Amino acid sequence: MAQIAFDQPEAKGLTAKLANHAADLSFDELPDDIVSIAKCCFLDWLAVTLAAQDDPITKMLISEAKEQGGNRQATIIGDGLKTSVAQAALINGTVSHALDYDDVNLLMIGHPSVITFAAMLGPAERDGTSGRDFITAFVTGTEIGCRIGKQLMGESHYQKGWHMTGTAGTFAAAAAAGKILGLDPDTMTVAFGIAASQAAGLKANFGTMCKPLHAGKACQNGLFAASMAKRGWTSNREILECVQGFGDTQTNAFTPDLATDGLGERFLTRGMLFKYHAACYGTHAAIEAARVVRSTHGVTPDEIENVELHVPSGYFKMCNIREPRTGLEGKFSLRFTTAMGLLGEDTSSMDSYSVEKCTHPAVIAMRDRIKVVANDDLENDHAVADIILTKKNGSVVRQSGAVYEPETNQSRQWSRLTEKFNSLATPVIGADKAGQIVDNVGALQSLDDLQFISKLAVKEG
Amino acid sequence: MAQIAFDQPEAKGLTAKLANHAADLSFDELPDDIVSIAKCCFLDWLAVTLAAQDDPITKMLISEAKEQGGNRQATIIGDGLKTSVAQAALINGTVSHALDYDDVNLLMIGHPSVITFAAMLGPAERDGTSGRDFITAFVTGTEIGCRIGKQLMGESHYQKGWHMTGTAGTFAAAAAAGKILGLDPDTMTVAFGIAASQAAGLKANFGTMCKPLHAGKACQNGLFAASMAKRGWTSNREILECVQGFGDTQTNAFTPDLATDGLGERFLTRGMLFKYHAACYGTHAAIEAARVVRSTHGVTPDEIENVELHVPSGYFKMCNIREPRTGLEGKFSLRFTTAMGLLGEDTSSMDSYSVEKCTHPAVIAMRDRIKVVANDDLENDHAVADIILTKKNGSVVRQSGAVYEPETNQSRQWSRLTEKFNSLATPVIGADKAGQIVDNVGALQSLDDLQFISKLAVKEG
Numbered sequence: 001m002a003q004i005a006f007d008q009p010e011a012k013g014l015t016a017k018l019a020n021h022a023a024d025l026s027f028d029e030l031p032d033d034i035v036s037i038a039k040c041c042f043l044d045w046l047a048v049t050l051a052a053q054d055d056p057i058t059k060m061l062i063s064e065a066k067e068q069g070g071n072r073q074a075t076i077i078g079d080g081l082k083t084s085v086a087q088a089a090l091i092n093g094t095v096s097h098a099l100d101y102d103d104v105n106l107l108m109i110g111h112p113s114v115i116t117f118a119a120m121l122g123p124a125e126r127d128g129t130s131g132r133d134f135i136t137a138f139v140t141g142t143e144i145g146c147r148i149g150k151q152l153m154g155e156s157h158y159q160k161g162w163h164m165t166g167t168a169g170t171f172a173a174a175a176a177a178g179k180i181l182g183l184d185p186d187t188m189t190v191a192f193g194i195a196a197s198q199a200a201g202l203k204a205n206f207g208t209m210c211k212p213l214h215a216g217k218a219c220q221n222g223l224f225a226a227s228m229a230k231r232g233w234t235s236n237r238e239i240l241e242c243v244q245g246f247g248d249t250q251t252n253a254f255t256p257d258l259a260t261d262g263l264g265e266r267f268l269t270r271g272m273l274f275k276y277h278a279a280c281y282g283t284h285a286a287i288e289a290a291r292v293v294r295s296t297h298g299v300t301p302d303e304i305e306n307v308e309l310h311v312p313s314g315y316f317k318m319c320n321i322r323e324p325r326t327g328l329e330g331k332f333s334l335r336f337t338t339a340m341g342l343l344g345e346d347t348s349s350m351d352s353y354s355v356e357k358c359t360h361p362a363v364i365a366m367r368d369r370i371k372v373v374a375n376d377d378l379e380n381d382h383a384v385a386d387i388i389l390t391k392k393n394g395s396v397v398r399q400s401g402a403v404y405e406p407e408t409n410q411s412r413q414w415s416r417l418t419e420k421f422n423s424l425a426t427p428v429i430g431a432d433k434a435g436q437i438v439d440n441v442g443a444l445q446s447l448d449d450l451q452f453i454s455k456l457a458v459k460e461g
Numbered sequence: 462m463a464q465i466a467f468d469q470p471e472a473k474g475l476t477a478k479l480a481n482h483a484a485d486l487s488f489d490e491l492p493d494d495i496v497s498i499a500k501c502c503f504l505d506w507l508a509v510t511l512a513a514q515d516d517p518i519t520k521m522l523i524s525e526a527k528e529q530g531g532n533r534q535a536t537i538i539g540d541g542l543k544t545s546v547a548q549a550a551l552i553n554g555t556v557s558h559a560l561d562y563d564d565v566n567l568l569m570i571g572h573p574s575v576i577t578f579a580a581m582l583g584p585a586e587r588d589g590t591s592g593r594d595f596i597t598a599f600v601t602g603t604e605i606g607c608r609i610g611k612q613l614m615g616e617s618h619y620q621k622g623w624h625m626t627g628t629a630g631t632f633a634a635a636a637a638a639g640k641i642l643g644l645d646p647d648t649m650t651v652a653f654g655i656a657a658s659q660a661a662g663l664k665a666n667f668g669t670m671c672k673p674l675h676a677g678k679a680c681q682n683g684l685f686a687a688s689m690a691k692r693g694w695t696s697n698r699e700i701l702e703c704v705q706g707f708g709d710t711q712t713n714a715f716t717p718d719l720a721t722d723g724l725g726e727r728f729l730t731r732g733m734l735f736k737y738h739a740a741c742y743g744t745h746a747a748i749e750a751a752r753v754v755r756s757t758h759g760v761t762p763d764e765i766e767n768v769e770l771h772v773p774s775g776y777f778k779m780c781n782i783r784e785p786r787t788g789l790e791g792k793f794s795l796r797f798t799t800a801m802g803l804l805g806e807d808t809s810s811m812d813s814y815s816v817e818k819c820t821h822p823a824v825i826a827m828r829d830r831i832k833v834v835a836n837d838d839l840e841n842d843h844a845v846a847d848i849i850l851t852k853k854n855g856s857v858v859r860q861s862g863a864v865y866e867p868e869t870n871q872s873r874q875w876s877r878l879t880e881k882f883n884s885l886a887t888p889v890i891g892a893d894k895a896g897q898i899v900d901n902v903g904a905l906q907s908l909d910d911l912q913f914i915s916k917l918a919v920k921e922g
Contacts, residue, residue, distance in 0.1 A: 060692045068545040069532030084529040161705030197671040198678060200661040204706045208695040210658040231521045234669040244622030245665045
């Protein structure tokens with residue numbers, strides 16, 4: 001219960017090293033593909049945030065924000081409410097993760113876009129941040145999220161029960177927001193210390209509204225850390241590495257060397273993976289394999305006798321609801337989603353995950369031909385699946401699916417994400433605004449500010 | 462990365478049991494001494510919050526709140542700013558812990574008042590809560606803080622590096638705020654689940670402004686948990702006891718039996734201890750012993766040859782700065798504070814912890830006659846100290862001090878705390894308002910609302 005505010009000597013440890021990197025990274029140091037990926041992430045983040053406009057999560061958070069009130073500094077995506085940057089960070093961050101349709105980075109074991117953009121967007125709107133600085137801030141946040149996430153804390157942190165998106169996410173948000181606020185290296189180090197005292201999020205709350213809340217809280221708390229550091233708040237500048245610090249309390253596999261390996265040279269942002277199916281990521285490899293069975297092998301539904309679907313054993317706990325009754329359960333059903341893929345249904349649309357689809361006789365008939373097999377040859381941390389399909393004529397078709405390799409062709413990735421964006425955004429804001437957003441995000445590095453967001457990424461206005 | 466919102470059966474585990482107790486506790490069940498203690502806590506909380514008005518912490522938080530804006534729902538103690546209940550919870554909670562002069566409960570290993578009152582006061586002002594309900598909410602929060610703190614999580618949680626005031630404090634704040642919001646048992650259970658996803662605070666940030674921030678964040682996040690639960694948010698209703706839940710991730714000594722032992726019969730609020738010296742709690746037993754040496758044994762400074770001060774060995778790390786140079790360092794110096802006690806200086810006044818006092822020749826001369834000895838016969842978790850004083854005439858005076866036993870005479874406690882309140886509050890709000898506050902808090906259980914706070918506990922108005 002002691003509070004001793006001794007002056008600390010200039011910090012030179014791991015926390016300071018990562019914070020220095022964060023504060024110093026400039027747009028000119030970013031490789032072209034990293035800039036492209038950042039724009040993909042922003043477009044996709046806007047898509048999944050707009051798509052969640054009617055979610056109860058969104059309505060509850062907006063009601064709460066209206067009750068609290070706040071200066072009109074920042075835009076709530078979709079709704080268009082103007083509120084304080086702190087509340088906008090919480091709402092936009094949480095809503096963007098509500099559908100679990102946002103991007104993933106396995107080098108973090110987490111969701112970089114939902115813990116960065118909402119922390120940055122409010123201050124960027126308020127302060128007139130340029131597109132270049134916005135991109136740089138996102139990459140900074142993502143690098144810090146990955147480096148403090150999987151790299152520093154290891155799988156141990158996640159396996160113990162911590163939700164990396166909430167915990168490491170708070171540092172990522174502090175770094176991203178800190179860039180927008182222009183923190184110098186020492187102030188960024190202090191911001192990381194403040195972030196550590198707020199970092200939280202338990203996987204035991206998966207399956208509840210607290211899961212997306214972890215993202216929103218990371219944004220709000222990370223922004224708070226950056227803002228208060230700028231005001232002169234104090235913290236332990238060695239919070240990651242010190243005795244009883246973030247590492248000491250929350251992992252058995254603290255690896256500082258990995259956290260700084262290739263700092264400034266190797267960009268972990270390159271590990272971004274996007275979701276093209278509106279279901280649990282664990283079902284995506286199977287859906288991809290099913291689509292190839294249909295498109296490349298030309299197998300039609302009436303030819304199929306039965307299907308063995310081999311997946312890593314960990315997927316049995318993650319997404320193997322055998323007979324889903326609701327749309328949400330359908331998202332966590334390997335049999336349902338694979339059946340949808342074999343039937344040629346649109347697995348990217350939110351509407352495909354409905355009671356109607358789950359209980360449709362043709363879908364159930366196909367679903368019941370599928371047997372899910374745990375295959376220990378398949379690694380749990382890889383998003384993979386093997387289909388072994390036996391036709392009624394006795395012939396066998398084998399097809400693997402894998403979705404853990406990032407796309408390297410950036411123009412193909414942009415085009416596929418544009419399609420996803422249009423499909424999700426158009427019903428909410430109309431085709432005209434959707435098209436203009438695609439144009440603006442596509443030219444993000446040449447924009448003077450982010451004002452297009454408040455005009456276009458909202459239902460009215 | 463899965464989110465599965467299955468309906469949960471009615472929760473019957475530990476989380477639900479504690480939440481049911483919290484939701485059901487009524488004023489009529491509170492023993493008289495518990496009501497008296499609650500009023501002591503509130504008066505003392507107002508005292509230490511007012512006393513921190515000029516702290517940089519206070520100014521920074523108020524500047525941040527003004528930048529964010531918010532509806533005029535709740536009063537910032539001292540300053541008088543009206544802002545949103547969320548921001549008031551953060552500011553009042555943090556500021557009240559800024560001086561580390563607030564109460565302690567060793568049954569929690571934490572500071573119950575700073576994690577409850579700020580979470581309750583805003584909604585109580587807004588909703589017109591009665592004095593009875595306010596007292597009941599405080600006791601509820603304190604019971605939950607103690608039961609989820611030391612009782613459930615054990616010393617292990619604290620020893621690992623967690624700051625109980627921040628972690629268990631978030632549940633305490635949720636319980637206290639939840640009472641003001643009138644949550645039913647099931648909604649309170651959900652609020653605890655939301656609290657768990659925000660519970661944070663590392664002891665490695667002691668000695669920085671993040672230590673008091675843990676209290677403010679607990680208040681803000683606990684209030685948020687209660688508010689969102691009321692709006693229909695969802696969480697895991699077994700978050701304390703489930704696999705990878707709060708206990709599983711953060712203690713090696715999970716003891717559910719202790720957490721529910723005597724629930725509703727034995728009030729842990731009875732363990733409240735108050736600080737009468739504006740220094741680290743570890744110095745208090747020594748100061749008390751020194752005062753008795755002076756008052757009862759009649760030893761004057763010029764009679765003293767030397768002093769051996771025996772303390773538990775753990776105090777060497779906590780508060781044994783040998784030659785303090787600043788007021789803050791003085792608060793963590795057993796030699797300085799004991800010297801002040803032997804000299805008859807006012808150790809309750811903030812002004813006694815100054816560069817001037819620390820460097821005053823008479824104080825230094827007395828300080829240098831004191832030798833601090835680690836005595837393994839004295840237990841670390843007890844706030845005790847033994848003085849063995851040798852006079853210049855060769856005679857020896859022995860005196861023990863102990864401050865770990867709560868005062869049982871409530872009228873003596875109230876009177877001593879009134880003195881402390883007047884000493885701290887009068888310079889900020891004047892004697893007239895201070896006197897009226899004492900009267901109001903003294904009659905708290907008969908007040909219809911808390912409106913006196915916004916009129917009296919502020920500098921202007």
